[in-house]
Amino acid sequence: MMNESVKLLLVDDDIELCELLIEYLGTEGFDVCAVNDGESGVKAALSGKYKLVLLDVTLPKLNGFDVLKKIRQESDIPVLMLTARGDDVDRVIGLEFGADDYLPKPYNHRELVARIKAILRRGRPVQAEGAAKFLQMDDLSLNLSNREATIDGAPLELTATEFQVLKSLIEKAGELISRDDLTQVALNRRLTPYDRAIDMHVSNVRKKIGTRQDGQPRIKTVRGAGYFYIRP
Incomplete structure (x- = not known):
């Protein structure tokens, strides 16, 4: 309730x-x-x-x-x-x-x-004490207090779910996150059979953040296993 x-x-x-x-x-x-x-x-x-x-x-x-x-x-x-x-x-x-x-x-x-x-x-912001909490990776910055994201200083238009997906990937940058685990942590529910929600959210995030300035991808898909954010 x-x-x-x-x-x-x-x-x-x-x-x-x-x-x-x-x-x-x-x-x-x-x-x-x-x-x-x-x-x-x-x-x-x-x-x-x-x-x-x-x-x-x-x-x-x-x-x-x-x-x-x-x-x-x-x-x-x-x-x-x-x-x-x-x-x-x-x-x-x-x-x-x-x-x-x-x-x-x-x-x-x-x-x-x-x-x-x-x-x-x-969609709930983090209740931070004092200064805002940030996650920084490459030219990406996530403000966890107000759930705003920027890329190279420019606003990045993400839904609350896309923000959560990107945050989850960046927090474990360099580590493989299974589809099951990413669904649980980013969507707050269990992965169900034939459920492609997390895959589509990752795809949307990937399109919005694009590649690095050198053309290299930011997010890697490991087929049948999951995803990870590639450390620079």
Whole structure:
């Protein structure tokens, strides 16, 4: 149970499901507002009123992917995609567009709450005493107090999940981190069969940070094992 009511936005055209989730998530300490089409979802998500968006893929006016793209153009608010069970393509596309995680329908309500809480934990800044805490690697700098990242002094636009993935890799630079362990430490959950979330997040981070100035990669993939940040 959350200490204070946390405002969530639910974007889904299934009105009965929305009513059910509003009631259930309310018992878990969440204040849920539901909208039933994509255009309304974009407007509400960018209003600054909510801590997280629960976003269905199939929506009228704008589908979930278009909604996510428009949100990511202006905001890094956490987004949990709700996808059809077994539709791996939807999951991959959602993660490529910047979703923090996905959950296939029909889902267990306890699992939904666990995913929401895990995503919200990723976005919490470190409570540092005195000066801000930083991680520095190459020309990358991570401010752990406000979760801002820069590369060669320029702001680096990362979602809370991408920040956590990069932080986890840098903290163990030069060491191989298995997919299982990286999922646990960066996504706050266990790796499940056919789960590609961590792979897509690493891919997104790799694209955003690019290569070193000499053209050498920063992150190495060890096929079938995991990832590590290459020390300079």
